[in-house]
Amino acid sequence: MVAPLLECRNVRKDYGALAAVDGVDLSVHAGETIGIGGPNGAGKTTFFDLISGLTPASGGDILFHGRSISRIPAHKFLPMGMARTFQVSSGFTSLTVMQNMLVSILFGSGLERPDLRIQTKHRRRAAEQLDRFNLSHLADTEVAEIPALARKKLMVATAVAHEPKLLLLDEPVSGLMPPEVDSFIEMVLALRKSGICIVFIEHVMRFLMTVAERALIMHQGKLIYDGAPAGIASDETVKSVYLGSAAEELREATQ
Ligand SMILES: Nc1ncnc2c1ncn2[C@@H]1O[C@H](COP(=O)(O)OP(=O)(O)OP(=O)(O)O)[C@@H](O)[C@H]1O
Ligand SMILES: [Mg+2]
Structure with a gap:
């Protein structure tokens, strides 16, 4: 059997008495697209x-x-074939879009x-990447x-400039308007087609349901769901951790 692209074995992160990530086991295979959901503070970004x-x-x-x-x-991760983006848009704000890509x-x-x-x-490579996105x-x-949408797209475009095997996206569409989310969905589906393995964290359930082939839900540092x-x-365990408006959103997005 082919070895997983990424394997986590009983991974944990303790901050004092708080187990932010509490013994996570996970295998991710090449070509998979995985969406991670879960309430605020569940440990997703720490993971x-x-x-x-x-x-x-x-x-x-x-x-x-x-x-x-x-x-x-x-700093050795990108050359190894793993790239990521961040929950808050990163990028050098006083540089141009082209200069960011060149960096x-x-x-x-x-x-x-x-x-x-x-x-x-x-310059040619940078122009090609900007055109692609x-x-x-x-x-x-x-x-x-x-605009915010372009900043988020630029973060992805710079992350994949060296054709990583694994791309991690932390809340790629948070704060975007519904039509902007659609545009992002299209972009990520195109990336998925190129064969790159994508693991993303997202609260926007419509994005997660459309893009992910496999979903994980995290709660209090543990994986409580791994499936379609x-x-x-x-899922009863998932339902029990989503309360109020989050439960409503979950229901609507998954109908
Ligand atoms: N550097 C740190 N020091 C202490 N506690 C931390 C640190 N980073 C994260 N935590 C705590 O770890 C827990 C998990 O945080 P994390 O940011 O991973 O959650 P998350 O699932 O990404 O939440 P969100 O959906 O709000 O982004 C939280 O209780 C948080 O306060
Ligand atoms: Mg987070």
Whole structure:
């Protein structure tokens, strides 16, 4: 059998007495698209921080391509084939969209000493990436000036500039209007078609239900559901952790 692309074995993160991630076991295979839901404070972002090497685990092991990555520093992850985005839009706001893309292309190469001279091949590659994500018309605009949807798309575009095998997206559509969510769905479905494995966290259930082939629900640091997105709404354990308006949203989105 083919080894999982990503494997988490009894992974945990303790902050004092709080188990933010409490013994998670998970296997992710190449080509899968997985959506992670769960209430605020469930440990979803902390779980991504562990997978992407931003914070050390308190216990357990994480393997990527069958090799333990628990002690590898975060800056080595992109050259290894793992990229991520963040819950709050990141990016260099005083640089233009094109300059942001060039930074990603030059510094994500994995070279210990990237050549800082921007060459025609870098510009060509950057232009191609912007075109792929419909951002060409904003190439010369400072990131501080571009709309929220474009900022979120740019974060994904820079993350995938080096064609990672695994892409982690933390709440990619939070704060977007419904038509903008549709545009993001289209973009992620196109990425999915390219064969990249995508694991994302999302509260917007419509996005999760449309994009994910497999859904996970996290609660108090544990995985309480792992299965088909369509089964979330009828799962008794999941229902018991969603209260009030969140329960209503869950019901509507999964009908
Ligand atoms: N650096 C930290 N120090 C102490 N506690 C932390 C730290 N980071 C996260 N926590 C706590 O860990 C728990 C999980 O937080 P996390 O941000 O992972 O939740 P989440 O599921 O991503 O929530 P949300 O949906 O609101 O983004 C929370 O109780 C949070 O307060
Ligand atoms: Mg979070």
